Amino acid sequence: MSEPRIGVYVCHCGSNIAGIVDVEEVTKFAQGLEGVIVARDYKFMCSDPGQEIIKKDIQELGLNRIVVASCSPTLHEATFRRVCQEAGINPYLFEMANIREHCSWVTEDKEKATEKAKALVSAAVRRVIYQEPLETREVPVNPNTLVVGGGIAGVQAALKIADSGHKVYLVERSPSIGGHMAQLDKTFPTLDCSACILTPKMSLVGSHPYIELMTYSEVEEVSGYVGSFKVKIRKKARYVDEDKCTGCGICQTKCPFKVDSEFEVGMGKRKAIYTPFPQAVPNIPVIDREHCAYFLKGTCRACEKFCEVKAIDFEQVDKVVEIEVGAIIVATGFNLFDPTPIYQYGYKRLDNVITSLEFERLVNSAGPTGGNIVLKDGSTPRSIAIIHCVGSRDKNYHEYCSNVCCMYSLKFSHLIKEKTDAKIYQLYIDMRCFGKGYEEFYDRLSEEGVYFIRGKVSEVTDQITSEEGKLTILAEDTLLDSVIKLPVDMVILSCGLEPQLDADKVTRLFNISRSADGFFLERHPKLDPVATMNDGIFVAGCCQGPKDIPHAVAQASAAAAEALAMISRGKVEIEAATAVVNEELCSGCRICNALCPYNAIDFDEEKKVSRINEAVCKGCGVCVAACPSSAITGKHFTTKQIVAEIEGVLV
Amino acid sequence: MNFEPKILGILCKWCSYAGADLCGTSRKKYPPNIRIVRVMCSGRVEPTFILKAFEKGADGVLICGCHPGDCHYAEGNYKTVRRFPLLKKMLSQLGIEDERVRLEWVSASEGERFASIVSEMTEQIRRLGPFSRNNGGGNG
């Protein structure tokens, strides 16, 4: 390490610092510190002339380390590092003393503030002596991208990237893409038909030259790191040859076995060989082993007999394919809250108490009833209650607001109005109509003569029957401040959105984290809403939190943009301040092995030492602090540097 | 007496250091006795740092990190949660009062909280008096 030649620059920041701290004295003090060649103070160090002073000194005085005492490093560390670099000093040989946010702005006593400023400067000076040049490292980015989840978010992200001419692997675990949106009837607030806007996108995906669609498939393993992930994907056996199948559908008509349809949420039937819904993409059926007579009894094979192209293949087995991608977009969607546990609402217990998704199918012209809103007995309801916040904003289930329920509930009342003249009661806690055109939609519905009752429903019962209805709602009207009894024929539970039931498995798979509500955690709630803690892995749609279609689509496009940014740059910078194991000192005790949140540490069984994969390391230093041999160095935050800094502040 | 304690603050870069910054930008005042050192994560804090501080004449040490669950590195601060109580147990065995060493969670939005913690701690230590390697006797 060359003899330190340090330049110290004390910033006045106008009067922000100089008003409290005696900058001249601090400068004089700095001048006297070991290794300091020059110390100056200036009005605004971050200004161009300020920066010029530093550059000039570096060149003329041959400085090799720089300390600037000014504001918080979060503001100008980057600035001054750049200055150093431009003047030919490695940016990591720069250190900043925060004498504004941590000193002049929080202290009134000028004398003590000046003392503190001195301490902070001496700390920075001592620290910088031990700092070492670091190279910011770059790794190449594989131009292919993996999108996990074929709902609207996944579809949107895939298309955006593919349209730019880069390969996308879209993995969906069910037989078809489309996700929840495919099950919806109309979409609020514009009321355009969900299928009409979704299916074109779906078929685009199906036929896109840059999209390799893998339905009925699941991600099994992810290794590698940003820019070059290796992903293993299991393609579950369809028992139908995708290349041969023409999607004629004859097999489905011939199949003798009927099963409850998942797509119709149990309200309709499908065959043992099936495509979830008519517009499925790909339009290739799968055989559901659990219910196929051949797999159960060893006979039948009707589908096989009638398939002209001989696409049926009972011998098919799962295939595991390995792909390499530079970025991954996780869009695994949500799970609709199951209201069965809320006993008092009677779901699954009382006829004509249904969930919002069931209603979507009920009202859908392609649905089981052809779009007729009917009760179990086939009659048309005369009154319908829609209960909001089922499973949301509820300490017993989910504390968060599911964002979409108010709006789809309003949508429901409109659809009901269109098709029946039933009385409609909206039982809500608060109406949340925050989006574009949402409030207007709310107004419109109020005019359509929907009853809005503010209050939480305490019970839905069939014990109190009356002329007007088979069911009775017991609730408190908090506006009238009275307990009310509502006789109705049908109750729709506006269920909330919750994380997929296997979300925890997914977090482990992709090494990302979840927030308290169980949805995937974005790197920053405001400024980095699609990135995750794991570089190169992005989130989009409801897996990150409940949201409506426009927001899901927007986030998906954002995620696509993030991936494309990486791809078009061709390389990514990775953390320079990583941790490294000194193999001369590592005894192979393996204390550190389990500590890394990024699994960056592995053990070399040959040499019996632990090793850190610097490409994966984020430099948190947890392993450094744990190493009993001090054999791990946390670059730019070495024990030497930090101890020197501690000694410095305590002068 | 007008004893001015020296307190070392070791703050994680992502939450607590930012919280202290916020404290400054919103001009919240707190005693100047604390001197802040920045680390990437509270999980980087070695017990050695705290002992070193006392060796070098600190009267107290304050460690701040992100709230559990909010760690920028997912779980770094949980390692702090593991180390700190054991260190405290040893320090009390060595006759170092509880108030001299504190671990607090301060998020980037809790400038207010940071200020009150520092003020409170400064007062407590002022009352305790200076830290010294007191051997309770006269010689050696």
Add this chain to the structure above:
Amino acid sequence: MAKLKVALYWAASCGGCEIAQLEIGEKILKLAEAADIVFWPVAIDVKYKDIEAVPDQSIDACLFNGGIRNSEQEHMANLLRKKSKIMIAYGACAYEGGIPGLANMFNRQTIFDRVYSETPSTDNNDKIVPQTNYQVPEGELTLPEFYDTVRTLRQTVDVDYIIPGCPPEEKTTWLALEALIEGKLPPKGSVITHNVKAVCDECPRKRDVKKVKKFYRTFEIISDPEICLLEQGLLCAGIATRGGCGAPCPQTNMPCTGCYGPVEGVIDQGANFLSAVASVIESNDPEEIQRIIDDIHDPVGTFYRYSLPDSLLRRARIK
């Protein structure tokens, strides 16, 4: 080449270091060829006065064992430093204070109270305690002054080399003596051992990722002889202790207690040991963590078994 002049001395130690020096067995002859032992109270009848008489720097090397507990030991340390070209701290006590250094949890007063009054077998109603100067009818008797704090040799005089261990294993002793004889000593300040890595490097036990849910005490379990003791919940200091000993204790089914001192470059052995142990506690729940560390009843005695006087804090504070 002229024979080396070597002095050996002990201070606050147990005599185990002398035995260890004798344990080099037949190699002692090799030593005798190359060096004259000018001072070794254990085996050779040379007087202190002779040492005071010899010119400064006239002894080539002094192997000094034991910590500095009283005024006499301090005096001898200074005297031998003055007379010797090379001062070698031999053994854990000279190096780090050693087990007698645990006395730094107390001070002279509390120790005297215990030894000379409180102990149940002691009969001392007149509260007599030993005096540094005492008049007996026939004249004056003197005793060295007992200090409050045990200090290491390095805290007392300038030390050139360190031979760690309680006591140093025979091979470690010989490694140093051989280097001395052949004039092949490492740079000043070196700790002389066969290994700069921690004891784990020499421990034959199988090691895996560490996750500890409960810490056990040695008598509470019969440990698996194949597997890392720490993984079995025993507080083995091997992870934080310099090797070179060959890991004899783990091979006797007992945890290492740290007598070879910190690994090269470590600032505070106990602090590192503590940090590592706490880090592998398998829980993120404060209550559970508290429960788990409740089983560590003597952190200082566990993490600083030999090194309290050499630690950053050196001793407990006593109100």
Add this chain to the structure above:
Amino acid sequence: MRKISIDPVTRLEGHGKIEIFLNDAGEVENSYFQVPELRGFEKFAEGRLAEDMPQITQRICGVCPEAHHMASSKALDDLFHVDPPSPAKKLRELLYSAFYVTDHTTHFYILAGPDFVMGPDAPVAERNILGVIAKVGLELGGAVIKTRMQNHHIIHMLGGRAVHPVFGLPGGVSKGLNEEERKEVEQIARDSVEFAKLSLKVFDDIVLKNKMYVNMITSDAYTHRTYYMGLVDENNKVNFYDGKVRVVDPEGKEFAKYPPREYLKHVAEHVEPWTYVKIPYLKNVGWKGFVDGNESGVFRVAPLARLNAADGMATPLAQEAYEKMYSTLGGKPVHYTLAMHWARLIELLYAAERLMELSRDPEITSPNIRTIPTATPDEGVGIVEAPRGTLTHHYITDEKGVIKKANLIVATVNNAAAINMSVKKAAMALIKPGKEITEGLLNRIEMAWRPYDLCLGCASHTVPGQLAMPIYVYNSEGILIKSLD
């Protein structure tokens, strides 16, 4: 007024020193045996874990760490109310017997031997092991080295380390013995028995066949009528590892016999302001100062005391030798301090024979070496016979087994009073007005305390037998006139 002075003189030396004051007539007025060092284990044991005591307390003494290790392990058995499996006890005793062989060998040949083999008047330069070997022959010399090495090897094998073993635990030991190791031990034991027999023969030839020595041994200068203490088994035979403490009076009558737990009823420690070591005495007789006889609580420990306090040896050859000694020296008890050397060799033989027995014990290779304690720890006392005497460890803990109080009465220290007296008596008998004080003369004074095999490693931390316990002679004005150091 005569001023005698022997070079060299220094006031700083020693981890044990003797000060002799003369009166105007030049006769010995008084003498003091001082231990100038203390480390305070009784105090800093507080707060430590009980199970760490065997390793912590053995740092009291690196010469006899095994003794502290054993006393401590036994105290822990008592503390945790756990009875180790019999193989574990036998392994402990096996290691301990091997240790006895090395220790007694070291003392007799390297430290005490020279006085007899070379004669007290031989020049210092010759009065050492090399001189001994020169005289008795390289073969024996080799045997001495070999015996020490071999038995150290046993300690290393079981205890893990040559110095400061690590195998003692409450309820047993950490490591067992396999068949190959057992064979090795048996072989070593066989050699050791032969060596012990040879050593007794050497003593016979060189000492007992020499009138001058026998007279010296039986001379009044080296005689004290005191109580004697030692550990005995259920048959009142000498036992190093286990049993009850037995005390006999100067007539040899049993004065007391008690289990370790009751030691406080029988032993107390007196404090003098001029030494850091405490001076034990028999509580039920009382402290009467540095005097002997039935009225004084002063008692003696170590080999001769053990033999005096017992009714015999538990092994055949040793028993023979035991009987021979008493018949030669006129029956029990023997009060001649110098007979300590003879007694030591008899114990050497016993230790070797015991080692042999244990090495052939069918249980010795059993893997059943630990009992896990389950009871709540509270208080425990462990007593063994260290080569230098009865060694007591006493711990009181909290319910977690953390030491609250510790008390240690260390082997050598039991002889503190006796040493004082022996030195004074020898000095008085030997230093006479007008008689020149030769080195030989002062060495004869040394010979008065050397039999105790003074281990100041225990009392403070000198290694036994070295000349590190200087003798200072002062005239009536308190001026140092002579010293041997």
